[in-house]
Amino acid sequence: MNIYLPIAEISVNAFVLLGLGGVVGFLSGMFGVGGGFLITPLLFFIGIPPTVAVATGANQVVASSITGVLAQFRRKAVDVRMGLVLLASGLAGSTIGLWVFALMQARGQVDLFVQLSYVVFLGTIGLMMFQESLRAILRSRKPDPARLRRSHSHTWVHRLPLKMKFRTSGLYISIIPPALAGAGVGFLSAIMGVGGGFIMVPVMIYLLGMPTKVVVGTSLFQIIFVSAYTTTMHAVLSQSVDLMLATLLILGGVIGAQLGTRVGVRLKAEQLRILLALLVLAVAMRIGLDLLIRPAELYSVSSGMLS
Amino acid sequence: MIARRPLAALAALLIAALPALAQGTGEAASESIVAGLSQNRVDITANFSGSEILVYGAVKREAPPPDDRPLHVIITIEGPPSPLTIRRKDRVAGIWVNDASVTIDSAPSFYAVAATGPLGLILLRTEDQRYRISLPGSIRAVGISEQANEAPGFVEALLRIYERQGRYRLSEDTVRFSESTLFRSDVVLPANLTEGDYRVRIFLVRGGQVVDTLERVIGVRKKGLERGIWSLAHKEPLLYAVLALLIAVVSGWGAAEVFRRLRF
16 A cells, blocks of 8 residues: 655555554664664665655654653653753754754765764674673673672762762762763764664663663653654754654554563563664664665765755 | 848848748648647545556648658656756765765656657657757756766766656657547656646657647646645644654554553
8 A cells, every 4th residue: 555755755655664663663662772773774765865764763763762661661760860861961962963964964975974973883882782792691601600790880980070869770970971971972863863872772881880771761761852852853944754654654663662662671681782782783784885885876866956 | 320220120030030930831730739638637645656647639630631751749748847966976985975966957857758659760859859859858957067077977877767766758659649640648647746737748740840739737736635744844844843743742652551451
């Protein structure tokens, strides 16, 4: 059953869109990432114009994050206070990001800039997570009684001023690292057109020392608002949110996210992390290969004048 | 001096009118086209999956056919034109990036040519250029050679990419023409249609020369839900954004609630 998308101005099979939303929603619920880094390239792939894909993808991320976060709230796995600190700094960061994005657009190299940031950030984070979670899995298989396990280690992060209690996470740390992390992620997410969950999750685990169970819910909580902000900005500035496309993606997405959350709970934290790492690495490699291999069609056509 | 001016003006007028006169005395007066379209409006609704339009008509004659040279019919349909940017990727420091680009003033979003035979055989090249009938003629690319090296390559790429997308098509031998009088052709408009006025041109050709032309317009418009969404997005963007977020919130919350009730 084909359906005509009023903003994208193309006709696409409705079940393909439902399925796409479902798969991305599933992964998003399982790993606590918004799924923007998956949905946007997938929409490009089925021929949705890039501006519409970025804007509508953000809208779908709002829906799957909400459905995911509600499940996490019931499990008391959302650190609202940490989420708010990350959110406030995240919005500031993404405003700066939007400005830099416009600057790059004027220079005509925004495509390359986005692709390179995908490869660099997804690649680095994917590798770090993969390495760490592999070590964790090996450690759990070979129990080492001589090694004392501490709940979290004290680093420079714990010596900074402006300390705040984050009860759900069991942390008493300065708000400076989360605020900086939030701003950095907000900046990157505006440039890459994603919610930033795949960056936020490892930052929370490795830099802030939050327990993995709380990380998923808190990350989703923060992503809802960052994506809602992005959606609104795109709708107002470039009228590029396609409601028809969004509704189909969302329908598939919310169902997928519910199933994903339930599967995610049954997996061990290390397994979850290694799977997310592999997924992130796969996307980074795919985009990286596009840059390295000679494309079949060297030319591309886009409507409108070159800025 | 003063006396010469009206003379010169008269001479200029005569020279300008000459080709028209020459044409007028030819076959154009004796044979002309009457034609109709099965529909002059296409509504894009949510389940729009393309449209087939029947172009039909007849050759009207005041006198018997002037000569034995075969008569042909060519039909073109042209979608609303817009400016385009064509980019070429080049290898820079080991990676493929968009490098050179060319801006085309105006290229149709859709262009289909149907004819009673191969264009190269039934139409003189000069006539093709004059009426801009075949594909490359419909693209206005003035001054592109200053924008990049090998500029023609960019236009070729545009034709290639749009042909692959079904936006540009040349279907020779698809106009049925009986008794050199009645003709009909089915033109398929694809599902990926841009809104706007589609110009239909019908050419009557004898001996490679155009003897009569006729023009019709098909209005392609979004209807119903499609129109509503598009208008809201452009007229009330903030309200539209709120609506988009509302859909996200309600479905996100709804799904969570349904799954909780199911205790799945």
